[in-house]
Amino acid sequence: MNVAALRSRVEEWASHVPLLQRLATEFFRIEFLDRCMLIAAQALLAMVPMLVVIAAFLPELTASALQQMASVTGVGDDAVRQVTGELDLSRVRSETGALGLVITIVSATSFGRAVQRVFERVWEQKHVGGLRGGARCLIWVVVFLGCLGAVNGVINLLTDPGNPLRPALQMLGSCAAWWGSAWVLLFGRVNRWVLLPGAVLTGVVQVIYGRGSAWVMPTYVESNAEQFGTLGVILSLSTWLIGFAGIVVGGALLGRLLVEDPIIARTVRHGRDFLTRSR
Known part of the structure; x- marks a missing residue:
């Protein structure tokens, strides 16, 4: 079945529910699958070089970075270390140099650009590129990773791993x-x-996805690593990143559909009017 036939069948099936009908239309408009694959690919291309450079130039941050990555993806500490453990870090330092470090960090903005294009596509906004867009994406990558690290650090200080308040935070x-x-x-x-609704959907589902990955991914990664070595770990990370990207794209898309759906908007308006009268 080709894409046109699939699209026609999905739209016919969803035509009975306006929200589902628009979801099907928007799914194809933003090229959902292509956007997911692009974000996953750019994240992988940014992640592995940055881990290598951090391990080579900033060894004091390596343990923290690896632990956070293992925690978020659920792949396990040993699997993540395997990505960098087979490298000659002294050789990386001598051959990369300061300029290589800068280039590696700047190249990580490709992930930011991929996410930026998703938001622009979902909200039908003109793309902001050039130096202005590149600078914004670079700042976003640095701040975003820093914020996630800070949040995890604060949560680790405030709660124990088994605390039920931990996932809520x-x-x-x-x-x-x-x-x-x-x-x-x-x-x-x-x-x-x-x-806000799209951000809530993305944030909540990503935490659930991350916690579920802690149960599933270690076994999956171990199996791939036994078959393919380091390549198996990278393939496992690619699989996880595709799911991560699907949550980012899907959360943004569903968030817009929810805030613009007339039935939901009318329900929210009636609820607000009821609460206002009750006061």
Whole structure:
């Protein structure tokens, strides 16, 4: 079945429910699958070189970076270390140099650009590129990773791993990070309160996805690593990143559909009027 036939069948099936009908239409308009693959690919291309450079030039941050990555992806500490453990770090330092370090960090903005284009595509905004867009994406990548690290650090200080409050705090931090991310990468062209539902969907589902990965991914990574070595770990990370990207794209898209759906808007308006009269 080709894409046109699939699209026709999905739209016919969803025609009975307006929200689903628009979801099907928007799914194809933003090229959902292509956007997911692009974000996953750019994240992988940015992640592995940055881990290598951090291990070579900033060894004091390596343990923290690896632990956070292992925690978020659920792949396990040993698997993540395998990506960098087979490298001659002294050779990396001598052959990369300061300029290589800068180039590696700047290249990580490709991930920021991929996420930026998703938000712009979902909200039908003109792309902001050039030096201005590149600088914004670079700042976003650095601040976003820093915020996630700070949030995880604070949560680790305040709660124990088994504390039921821990996932709630993680969701709160993740929602805040994605809310700010959408507003920053859209250059403030969309009202920040309109972006909130998408950020909440993304943040909540990502935390659930991350916690679920801690149960599933270690076995999957171990199996791939036994078959393919380091390549198996990278393939496992690619799989995880595709799911991560799907949550980013899907959360942004569903967030817009929810705030613009007339039935939901009418329900919210009636609820607000009821609460106002009750006071």
